[in-house]
Amino acid sequence: MPQGTSLLIEGDRDALSIFLKFNPTLDKLISFEFHFSPYTPPEMAALFAKRSLQDKVTLDHEAARKLPLLLHFLQERMQKKFGDLQSIENLYLSALRKEASAPSSPVSGFVITPEHLETPVDKLIAKPASRSPAFAVICPACHTENPWVPGLPEQTRCLHCEAPLGDQWGIWKDSSYFRKRQDTSHLARTGAVARRRIIRAGAET
Numbered sequence: 001m002p003q004g005t006s007l008l009i010e011g012d013r014d015a016l017s018i019f020l021k022f023n024p025t026l027d028k029l030i031s032f033e034f035h036f037s038p039y040t041p042p043e044m045a046a047l048f049a050k051r052s053l054q055d056k057v058t059l060d061h062e063a064a065r066k067l068p069l070l071l072h073f074l075q076e077r078m079q080k081k082f083g084d085l086q087s088i089e090n091l092y093l094s095a096l097r098k099e100a101s102a103p104s105s106p107v108s109g110f111v112i113t114p115e116h117l118e119t120p121v122d123k124l125i126a127k128p129a130s131r132s133p134a135f136a137v138i139c140p141a142c143h144t145e146n147p148w149v150p151g152l153p154e155q156t157r158c159l160h161c162e163a164p165l166g167d168q169w170g171i172w173k174d175s176s177y178f179r180k181r182q183d184t185s186h187l188a189r190t191g192a193v194a195r196r197r198i199i200r201a202g203a204e205t
């Protein structure tokens with residue numbers, strides 16, 4: 001490899017480990033690993049909503065209630081690797097495809113209903129959905145729990161410290177992600193960006 005050349009390989013962590021195992025020469029050239037956490041279910045819901053807004057597509061109230069539940073199931077129970085932008089784009093496009101017969105059909109003004117969010121995990125979420133699942137948002141200032149319902153205004157403030165809650169989407173309270181958040185709620189979070197750098201020698205920074 002020419003002097004001064006940088007080599008960047010990106011991809012799924014497990015798949016890359018296998019790839020590098022079979023390419024020891026390439027493996028030896030790699031000095032650093034950067035691990036990116038997958039988006040969390042509320043982050044994915046926010047990205048889905050943002051994507052819809054770009055096309056002037058809206059979610060009705062029931063779809064906005066189903067979406068975060070669906071994303072928790074997709075990530076935690078069915079597809080642990082469901083957590084990147086492509087996953088969200090695929091889910092969004094599959095919702096549109098249920099309405100638009102031709103790929104070029106205009107989507108502006110389209111309203112997504114729960115039927116448009118049909119997925120393989122629908123049977124699993126039918127039971128919790130029928131029981132009015134409870135959602136919460138964690139206050140970014142005092143890290144305490146606040147109730148969440150679809151359409152919560154962006155100006156909503158924390159019930160405990162009155163800090164703005166922003167445009168967060170709810171965390172399903174029966175999910176393992178919610179329990180994990182409760183365990184680490186004392187830790188500040190900065191979003192779905194690289195949170196650590198690992199030097200292959202084993203020392204973490």
Ligand SMILES: [Zn+2]
Nearest residue numbers: 139142158161
């Ligand atoms: Zn607060």
